[in-house]
Amino acid sequence: MMNRKDFLKTGFAAGVFLGSSAHTPALVGDQREAGDAGQDLEKYRFHPHHRFSNDELVIEREQAGRPHEGKILAAIQPHSDDIPIFAGGLVAKLIHEGYKGYLIRTTNDDAAGHGTTRAESILNDERDTQAVAKALGLEKVYDLYYRNHNLHEVNMQEITARFVFLIRMLKIDTIITYDPWAPYDNNPDHYITGRAVEAAYTGRWDYPEQLEVVEPHSISERYYFTRRGPQYINRIVEITSHVDTKVRANMANVTQGPGGNSGSLLRRRLAEKGLKLPILGDDDEAADFNYIKHIMLDLDSEQLRLTPSDKHVGEPFGLEWAERYYYRGPVPSKLDDYIKKTAVRI
Ligand SMILES: [Zn+2]
Numbered sequence: 001m002m003n004r005k006d007f008l009k010t011g012f013a014a015g016v017f018l019g020s021s022a023h024t025p026a027l028v029g030d031q032r033e034a035g036d037a038g039q040d041l042e043k044y045r046f047h048p049h050h051r052f053s054n055d056e057l058v059i060e061r062e063q064a065g066r067p068h069e070g071k072i073l074a075a076i077q078p079h080s081d082d083i084p085i086f087a088g089g090l091v092a093k094l095i096h097e098g099y100k101g102y103l104i105r106t107t108n109d110d111a112a113g114h115g116t117t118r119a120e121s122i123l124n125d126e127r128d129t130q131a132v133a134k135a136l137g138l139e140k141v142y143d144l145y146y147r148n149h150n151l152h153e154v155n156m157q158e159i160t161a162r163f164v165f166l167i168r169m170l171k172i173d174t175i176i177t178y179d180p181w182a183p184y185d186n187n188p189d190h191y192i193t194g195r196a197v198e199a200a201y202t203g204r205w206d207y208p209e210q211l212e213v214v215e216p217h218s219i220s221e222r223y224y225f226t227r228r229g230p231q232y233i234n235r236i237v238e239i240t241s242h243v244d245t246k247v248r249a250n251m252a253n254v255t256q257g258p259g260g261n262s263g264s265l266l267r268r269r270l271a272e273k274g275l276k277l278p279i280l281g282d283d284d285e286a287a288d289f290n291y292i293k294h295i296m297l298d299l300d301s302e303q304l305r306l307t308p309s310d311k312h313v314g315e316p317f318g319l320e321w322a323e324r325y326y327y328r329g330p331v332p333s334k335l336d337d338y339i340k341k342t343a344v345r346i
Contacts, residue, residue: 058327059317060237066098072170073101075138076163076177076197078151078189080109080129081256085305086225087176088136088246089239089323094174095137096242102170103133104142106159106193111148113255124255131252136245142166152188156196161207163200168214175201179224179326182231194224224326227307235327236317239310243321247292258304263291297321 075091077083083091083103095101108122109129115121126143133141144162146154166172178185180194204218226233239246250259264284270276279294280287301309314322 056234058235059319060235060327062093062238062241063097068094069098071099071173073099073174073176074104074166074170074172075101075136076104076106076175076193078106078178078187078193079112079148079256080105080125080132081250081253081258082178082190083136083176084132084246084249084253084259086227086307087223087323087325088249089242089310089321090176090223090225090237090325091136091138092242092245092249093237093239099174101136101138102140102142102172103129103136103138104144104163104166105129106144106146106196107148107151107189108143108145109148109256115255121255128253128255128260132249135249135252146189149187149189151192154192156192156199159192159196160199160203161210163197164203164207165210165214167200167219168210168217171215171217172219174221174223175219176223176225179226179231182224182227182229184229185227197222220330222328224328226324226326228302232326233324235325236313236319237323237325238314238319238321239323240314240320243293243297243310246297247289250292250296251288259288259292259296261288262296263287263289266291 073091073094075083075087091101109125110118110122113121113125113128115124129141129143133139144159146159151159175197177197178190178194180191180198182191182194185191201219201222204216223235223237247259252260254260261284263280264287267276267280267284267287280290296304298309298311301307301312310321310323313324314320
């Protein structure tokens with residue numbers, strides 16, 4: 001195990017299983033190692049039994065230029081607020097670095113948001129989702145339109161087949177969605193969406209009749225975003241240059257919040273009592289922006305979006321703003337190298 005200084009230089013350390021507001025045990029304090037943290041459960045909420053020993057914690061830094069040119073991503077969410085809340089920074093970063101992207105929403109959010117009728121709140125959520133996609137620089141929204149909080153009544157194979165088709169049609173290389181195996185998520189829309197995507201990942205040759213109109217295509221990279229509670233994490237993504245875009249995406253989510261116009265509403269409530277919070281600024285637009293950036297993504301993050309502050313996530317790694325993920329990517333083959341080194345002429 002390398003010490004903290006070496007880690008910051010190379011950007012690698014041991015993989016960890018983090019709970020709510022946990023700091024990375026391998027890095028907090030001077031040269032603390034993951035093994036030591038197991039003796040300090042209260043502080044780190046970390047248990048060595050949950051550690052995967054063969055994985056490394058990777059810091060994905062911001063990159064210059066467009067290294068991902070030609071690649072396609074799909075940001076997949078059950079509800080209009082999920083991607084902006086948990087992965088708005090990563091999506092903005094990858095689009096900035098050359099990806100072309102799509103937003104896929106599995107439900108119609110009919111049980112969430114505001115409207116004088118159910119149909120009106122569905123329309124509001126749909127419009128917000130379009131605005132979120134625009135704020136993040138995504139090309140298009142695909143709404144699968146299943147009923148909100150009822151995804152567990154839908155045949156899994158039907159959802160999976162729709163994902164297999166979308167992966168093939170859009171030639172998706174990378175997906176960003178809920179961790180299908182995260183424990184303690186009470187929302188069926190979250191885990192069913194994650195598991196349907198996971199099943200679609202496996203189905204390169206499934207549904208062969210589709211192949212008369214689309215080519216076979218496989219996802220090669222998966223980013224699963226993380227919430228509070230025990231969840232495996234092996235990647236910290238730097239979002240410092242993209243946090244304002246993440247804020248704008250959350251401002252677009254008016255009907256459901258927790259961003260939207262919450263800042264200007266709070267500003268008004270306080271003004272009625274003759275109070276103001278200087279951090280919110282002096283007009284509604286500034287209040288909405290600053291509320292999301294400083295309160296929702298930082299100060300009151302655990303309460304408002306059930307995940308630690310993006311500032312706290314970055315802190316141990318010297319990053320101003322960061323998000324955390326469980327990342328699954330291609331496993332490099334050692335065979336080519338072995339052949340090059342050891343093959344002999346017949
Ligand atoms: Zn959700």
